[in-house]
Amino acid sequence: MGPPKNAPRGDASIRVEGDPFALEQRPLPLRAVRMRAALISPFALTARCHGTPSSVSAARRPNRDGVERINYNSVMVLNGETLRYHLINRLKRWAGMRDGDDWDWRRYNIHYRGELKGIEKEHTLNIRGSDFAFEDGELRKKNPAAPDLHPNHRLLYETILQLRPASVLELGCGGGDHLSNLSVLRPQLKLFGRDLLEDQLAFLKERHPSLSADLAQFDCTLPFPIDSPSVDVAYTQAVLMHIQVGNGHRVALANLFRSASKQVVLMEAWTRHDFMGDIRRLHELKIIPWKEIFFHYRESPELRKPHLMVVSSSRLEAYPALADYKALAP
Ligand SMILES: C[S@@+](CC[C@H](N)C(=O)[O-])C[C@H]1O[C@@H](n2cnc3c(N)ncnc32)[C@H](O)[C@@H]1O
Secondary structure (H helix, E strand, C coil): CCCCCCCCCCCCCEECCCCCCCCHHCCHHHHHHCCCCCCCCCCCCCECCCCCCCHHHHHCCCCCCHHHHHHEEEEEECCCHHHHHHHHHHHHHCCCCCCCHHHHCCCCCCHHHHHHHHHHHEECCCCCCCCCEEEEEEECCCCCCCCEEEEEHHHHHHHHHCCCCCCHEEEEHCCCHHHHHHHHHCCCCCEEEECHHHHHHHHHHHHCCCCCCEEEEEECCCCCCCCCCCCCEEEECHHHHCCCCHHHHHHHHHHHHHHEEEEEEEEEECCCCCCCHHHHHHHHHHCCCCCEEEEEEEEEECCCEEEEEEEEECCCCCCEEEHHHHHHCC
């Protein structure tokens, strides 16, 4: 699955459609709920919505015009509980009772479980054994029967492994799949995870009971305490984009840069904040303690566009410099 790695960017026979973050950018639009399976079971609704999952296989049939379309829009599995969560969230917004972050974090785990179930229909969420390996600087699938990794996750892991850190911190680690996958791909990596929600951390322990990692609850919109982790690389995946109140995401950025000595890797929806402008400003204000700061990006071969930001305390020859933020957020 996934387009050929060497497919030229402008290959007219393949059209990449959709955005794996498109629907993460706002809570579930009700019109997007498809009651496809409702006649069979009211608890088996499928929603075309929300960020991370994708429906690649369904969309990879060549059309009559000979153009193969690869759709990275999202599919999420809804049950009665997740549907109720989204209805209440939407009603509260309509009633003007919510104008905060994208999600009602107190009950977010309900949504998150449904989202992961959706992703799992198409992608490998938890790398098992030797299904994938990091070889010659690339993250490769070794078992053809294993579903592909989600393009966001594949690019994130590959980049982190290329940077060769001894230790990593994931802020907003959620169910812990990324920490777990990194530990499968590089067992000697020292892992740290922080998340706002106790129930997300409990879910992580449920999913990964034997994961060896330093995990703790922390609200990253507060300044980190002095005994917070010091790591080579700190990263987020779909976290800062959802933090929309006040300076919350800027404090979170400051925390990342205070924890990491070498690089901060961000996989976020780039239009939700001016991430590059905010990081520059924090550096100018000496809130980011690095002497110098270099912006780079990596392109997603699946999506064929710049998709991930690497901010480094030294220049990285292997990655293109991010001179203009528009490359990520056109
Ligand atoms: C969209 S989920 C992404 C989780 C994980 N990174 C992943 O890709 O599966 C966002 C996560 O950020 C966490 N989060 C939200 N606000 C936070 C905050 N202020 N401090 C720490 N974590 C936060 C949520 O609890 C949730 O686990």
